Amino acid sequence: MADSAKTLLVQIDSRLEMTSLVGTCIRALCLDAGLDEMAAYQVQTCTIEAVNNAIIHAYGGQSGHSVEIRWRLDDAGLSIQVGDHGKTMAEMPPEIAPDPLAESGRGWWIMRQWMDSVDYETDGTGNRVILRKLLA
Amino acid sequence: MRYWLEQEDDRGDLLQLQVKQLTAASAPQAFEEVRQRMHAARPLVMDMRQLDFIDSSAIGELVLLGRQFRTRAAAFVISGLSPPLMGLVEMMRLNQVMDFSPDVDGAFAKMATDTSGADSHHGR
Numbered sequence: 001m002a003d004s005a006k007t008l009l010v011q012i013d014s015r016l017e018m019t020s021l022v023g024t025c026i027r028a029l030c031l032d033a034g035l036d037e038m039a040a041y042q043v044q045t046c047t048i049e050a051v052n053n054a055i056i057h058a059y060g061g062q063s064g065h066s067v068e069i070r071w072r073l074d075d076a077g078l079s080i081q082v083g084d085h086g087k088t089m090a091e092m093p094p095e096i097a098p099d100p101l102a103e104s105g106r107g108w109w110i111m112r113q114w115m116d117s118v119d120y121e122t123d124g125t126g127n128r129v130i131l132r133k134l135l136a
Numbered sequence: 137m138r139y140w141l142e143q144e145d146d147r148g149d150l151l152q153l154q155v156k157q158l159t160a161a162s163a164p165q166a167f168e169e170v171r172q173r174m175h176a177a178r179p180l181v182m183d184m185r186q187l188d189f190i191d192s193s194a195i196g197e198l199v200l201l202g203r204q205f206r207t208r209a210a211a212f213v214i215s216g217l218s219p220p221l222m223g224l225v226e227m228m229r230l231n232q233v234m235d236f237s238p239d240v241d242g243a244f245a246k247m248a249t250d251t252s253g254a255d256s257h258h259g260r
Contacts, residue, residue: 016161023157023189041189041220048191052160100229103200106192113227 005074014055014065014084022069023048026080033073034135042114043080043133049107050082050129058086058127077116077134085126092120139166142173143183147244148211149175152183160193167197177210181243185216195228202234211235211250213243 010025012018026047030040051067059065070081093108111118111131119130139162143150151170158166174180190198198214205212213235217225225231237243 016159019159019161019191020157020189023159038220038223041223044189045191045224048159048189052191052193056160098228100233101199101203103196104192106195106228110192110224110227 005072007073008071010069010071012051012067012069013063014059014067014086015063016052016055016061018067019048019051019055022051026069026071029071029073030078033078035133039133043078043131046111046115046118046131047080047082049110050080050131053107053129054082054084054086054127057089058084060087077132079133080131081128082131083126083128088122088127089120137165139169140173145181145240145244148179148181148247149173150181150183150240153186156186157189158187158194158197159189159191163191163194163197166194167201170201171204174204174208174210177208179211179247180205180213181237181240181247182212182214183216183240183243184214184221185218185239187216187221188218190221190224195224195230198234199230211247213237213246215240215243 008029010022012022023044027040027044030043035043047069051069054067055061065086068083072079095112098105098109115131116134117132121128121130139153139155140151141154143152151173155162202212215237216239217236222236225236235246237246
């Protein structure tokens with residue numbers, strides 16, 4: 001049986017100025033998939049947070065490395081994988097609300113609040129953050 | 137790149153953001169521009185109605201800027217954030233530690249009713 005899923009792979013260099021393009025692309029894909037403005041904004045934000053983490057933490061803010069964003073839409077919902085080949089995250093960030101006066105440490109909280117699930121996987125080929133959202 | 141347009145307003149200083157997105161790539165420079173325009177103890181409204189995206193790095197820069205205003209005991213109000221962006225602000229509880237208003241007039245009215253002359257979250 002043919003796979004009816006729609007997939008798209010976007011690959012960027014590990015430069016922070018590239019994240020806006022990724023966000024614009026993801027937002028358009030979400031709207032095309034039928035999400036409303038708020039939900040599309042939420043998925044856009046979570047994707048950019050994951051891409052920021054790959055560039056800043058996995059690659060130490062250095063350009064010249066690859067970040068891959070894989071979009072998949074099927075009957076169950078959408079998933080976005082953000083992959084890198086840099087430093088692996090040593091431990092998962094705590095699932096507690098960040099202090100409103102903190103200057104950093106909000107990315108994972110935002111992803112966990114706005115996506116239906118957020119997973120982190122690592123193996124010999126690299127690291128992946130997997131964002132999932134169910135479609136009503 | 138110039139991020140802000142300084143608007144004439146007899147009620148106080150007003151900066152209007154000229155870009156649609158503030159991210160880890162742009163926020164440090166954008167808020168550094170604000171710091172360079174800060175006048176000691178002068179209240180400031182930052183009109184962000186043109187903004188349609190902000191990430192957590194930019195929120196961190198916003199928090200840092202708000203802290204600098206509190207240190208100077210100067211009122212600081214952000215106006216015009218769209219509903220999705222206010223949703224992010226509320227989820228991060230920034231509205232508990234900083235002042236926001238739907239529009240510029242409301243922002244200046246908020247300053248006028250603050251009898252201390254400083255941001256209402258100054259004591260935190």
